[in-house]
Amino acid sequence: MPAAGKPGRDCPRCPRLVAYREALRVKEPTWFNAPVPSFGSIDARLLVVGLAPGVQGANRTGRPFTGDYAGVLLYETLSLYGFANGKFDARIDDGLELIDCRITNAVRCVPPENKPLPVEINTCRDFLNPTIAEMKNLKAIVVLGHVAHNSVVSAFGAKKSQTPFKHAGKNMLGELALFSSYHCSRYNTNTGVLTTPMFRDVFEKVRRYLDEKQPSAL
Numbered sequence: 001m002p003a004a005g006k007p008g009r010d011c012p013r014c015p016r017l018v019a020y021r022e023a024l025r026v027k028e029p030t031w032f033n034a035p036v037p038s039f040g041s042i043d044a045r046l047l048v049v050g051l052a053p054g055v056q057g058a059n060r061t062g063r064p065f066t067g068d069y070a071g072v073l074l075y076e077t078l079s080l081y082g083f084a085n086g087k088f089d090a091r092i093d094d095g096l097e098l099i100d101c102r103i104t105n106a107v108r109c110v111p112p113e114n115k116p117l118p119v120e121i122n123t124c125r126d127f128l129n130p131t132i133a134e135m136k137n138l139k140a141i142v143v144l145g146h147v148a149h150n151s152v153v154s155a156f157g158a159k160k161s162q163t164p165f166k167h168a169g170k171n172m173l174g175e176l177a178l179f180s181s182y183h184c185s186r187y188n189t190n191t192g193v194l195t196t197p198m199f200r201d202v203f204e205k206v207r208r209y210l211d212e213k214q215p216s217a218l
């Protein structure tokens with residue numbers, strides 16, 4: 001029985017993703033192959049929202065951004081700005097800890113070719129909403145990519161025209177700061193859409209914002 005607000009391993013709500021998941025369970029029976037849970041404490045002030053599990057990354061290991069390239073830059077940057085501690089080794093048992101930070105995805109199940117359909121993004125928002133709501137200390141969200149940005153904006157019932165996506169930009173959602181970033185995918189970094197300094201710029205702003213609000217006691 002899944003916990004309230006969290007998808008069970010066999011969440012049936014997106015038929016296309018369920019079919020993909022089932023096929024992966026047959027092909028790769030040792031992989032996680034289920035909706036990937038959020039990583040980090042619900043007491044954190046920062047939530048990072050990605051797109052969806054990568055097939056050989058979070059879908060394989062069961063931890064967001066763990067096992068494929070996107071996590072290397074993300075966890076390295078989180079560590080640099082004091083949001084993670086320990087050595088990231090792309091394994092769920094590498095001992096890495098998040099500090100005052102939690103990571104989730106807009107879509108919990110791996111989509112074919114990393115491309116969830118609009119209906120799947122909308123459906124899985126039923127799990128993003130409670131993920132946000134249960135974080136009582138939440139002060140800032142970093143969204144990775146347009147899909148995550150738009151899904152979070154919709155989760156708050158805000159207008160997209162008034163909360164535009166801009167890399168390293170900040171919008172306010174009521175009392176909450178929304179920082180936007182290009183997704184740290186291999187494609188974006190290989191093509192130069194996102195560079196390491198550009199990504200660090202986002203988290204430097206987040207660090208400063210949170211420290212100005214209240215230095216972390218964690």
Ligand code: SF4
Nearest residue numbers: 007011014035109124
């Ligand atoms: S993407 Fe979300 S809503 Fe869709 S099947 Fe997976 S957990 Fe359920």
